[in-house]
Amino acid sequence: MKILVINCGSSSLKFQLIDTVSEALIAKGLCERIGIDGSRLVYTPAGGEKQITEVEMQDHTQAIKQMLEALTGENAGVVKSLDEIGAVGHRIVHGGDKFASSTLITDEVISAIESCNELAPLHNPANLLGIAACQELMPGTPMVAVFDTAFHQTMPEEAYLYGIPYEYYKKYRVRRYGFHGTSHSFVSARTAEVLGEKYEDLKIIVCHLGNGASISAVKNGKCVDTSMGLTPLEGLIMGTRSGDIDPAIVEFLAHKEKLSIDEIMNILNKQSGVLGLSDGFSSDFRDIEDAFEAGNEDCVRALKAFALRVVKYIGAYTAEMGGVDAISFTAGVGENSPILRRMICAYLGIELDEEKNTKRGEDVVISVPGSVSKVLVVPTNEELAIARETLALVK
Numbered sequence: 001m002k003i004l005v006i007n008c009g010s011s012s013l014k015f016q017l018i019d020t021v022s023e024a025l026i027a028k029g030l031c032e033r034i035g036i037d038g039s040r041l042v043y044t045p046a047g048g049e050k051q052i053t054e055v056e057m058q059d060h061t062q063a064i065k066q067m068l069e070a071l072t073g074e075n076a077g078v079v080k081s082l083d084e085i086g087a088v089g090h091r092i093v094h095g096g097d098k099f100a101s102s103t104l105i106t107d108e109v110i111s112a113i114e115s116c117n118e119l120a121p122l123h124n125p126a127n128l129l130g131i132a133a134c135q136e137l138m139p140g141t142p143m144v145a146v147f148d149t150a151f152h153q154t155m156p157e158e159a160y161l162y163g164i165p166y167e168y169y170k171k172y173r174v175r176r177y178g179f180h181g182t183s184h185s186f187v188s189a190r191t192a193e194v195l196g197e198k199y200e201d202l203k204i205i206v207c208h209l210g211n212g213a214s215i216s217a218v219k220n221g222k223c224v225d226t227s228m229g230l231t232p233l234e235g236l237i238m239g240t241r242s243g244d245i246d247p248a249i250v251e252f253l254a255h256k257e258k259l260s261i262d263e264i265m266n267i268l269n270k271q272s273g274v275l276g277l278s279d280g281f282s283s284d285f286r287d288i289e290d291a292f293e294a295g296n297e298d299c300v301r302a303l304k305a306f307a308l309r310v311v312k313y314i315g316a317y318t319a320e321m322g323g324v325d326a327i328s329f330t331a332g333v334g335e336n337s338p339i340l341r342r343m344i345c346a347y348l349g350i351e352l353d354e355e356k357n358t359k360r361g362e363d364v365v366i367s368v369p370g371s372v373s374k375v376l377v378v379p380t381n382e383e384l385a386i387a388r389e390t391l392a393l394v395k
């Protein structure tokens with residue numbers, strides 16, 4: 001079967017068409033600047049040239065129409081008709097505590113996703129626009145919702161509750177949810193496969209280090225803790241997000257700088273992380289690393305703080321699970337940055353095979369043989385994970 005995977009943001013839409021038998025990518029693309037002047041479609045059939053088409057896309061329905069025309073087009077199309085697309089898998093950011101697994105999309109499911117909108121006001125409404133547009137343009141094609149939060153729903157109460165009045169959990173469901181769940185699930189399961197061990201027997205820590213970064217503890221095949229919280233702001237230091245801070249800083253800065261809560265939240269989400277720590281140098285880890293190697297003090301400070309925060313979480317999760325068999329690095333930074341992996345593992349006292357540590361784009365154990373805890377690089381593939389989940393539900 002061919003499955004279309006859609007990740008719909010407020011003004012952009014990423015898509016991949018995947019063959020579920022070979023698990024190969026058939027085509028991928030991106031609609032940018034939806035509803036904004038200068039919108040365009042970037043489309044790449046597997047093995048073919050990237051095509052960029054400037055085309056007006058006033059809303060998500062028009063964007064999906066352009067995507068479907070590209071997939072069926074005469075020149076670079078990859079399917080003869082839309083009937084060849086067996087199902088659509090939608091990435092949904094927040095499923096609250098309503099969804100512990102992926103689900104076929106029905107009217108009730110759409111209402112339940114809507115009820116989580118206030119937990120992810122930037123993401124969920126956009127995800128729903130993608131679903132509505134597909135329902136309009138591909139009527140009758142089964143659709144599945146795959147949630148970023150679902151994998152983390154197995155966390156025990158003591159891991160997901162905050163130390164604030166319990167009343168706010170009961171009234172508003174204020175608790176840790178965690179994100180990047182599809183990636184944490186995919187990478188932890190793959191870690192067991194690469195090691196040739198049973199997933200259910202292992203204690204695994206997954207470090208999803210990208211522009212957004214999170215870490216999770218997966219014990220016996222189930223997530224027991226994760227670093228992102230009610231929102232993706234908590235936990236690790238990220239590209240532009242602060243991660244953990246003393247909550248009293250919000251009030252302190254509001255008074256000192258005469259800022260509103262919204263302005264402070266904007267600073268914590270968009271001007272903090274390695275961007276803020278490097279005194280505005282860059283939020284991009286490649287830039288930070290290049291400057292780090294050249295001895296730029298701002299970037300040395302930012303990268304060291306980033307690495308230490310990861311180390312603290314690895315320590316906490318190792319204690320929480322009573323040990324760790326494997327630590328897996330994934331996502332843009334985790335997969336591509338030998339320097340950061342070296343900095344983190346140096347703290348942990350784990351020796352790396354430096355030749356393996358420089359490999360890219362493949363599953364690889366980078367710790368030296370005999371290491372008590374193994375360290376791996378496992379490229380994530382959230383789209384493939386969504387396609388697998390979708391297939392399992394529509395079969």
Ligand code: AMP
Nearest residue numbers: 210211212284285286331332333336337
């Ligand atoms: P993601 O959010 O997973 O797409 O990751 C994006 C981040 O990965 C960006 O900050 C990139 O700079 C970073 N990244 C990609 N390639 C490299 C690399 N070779 N070395 C360091 N960071 C990288």
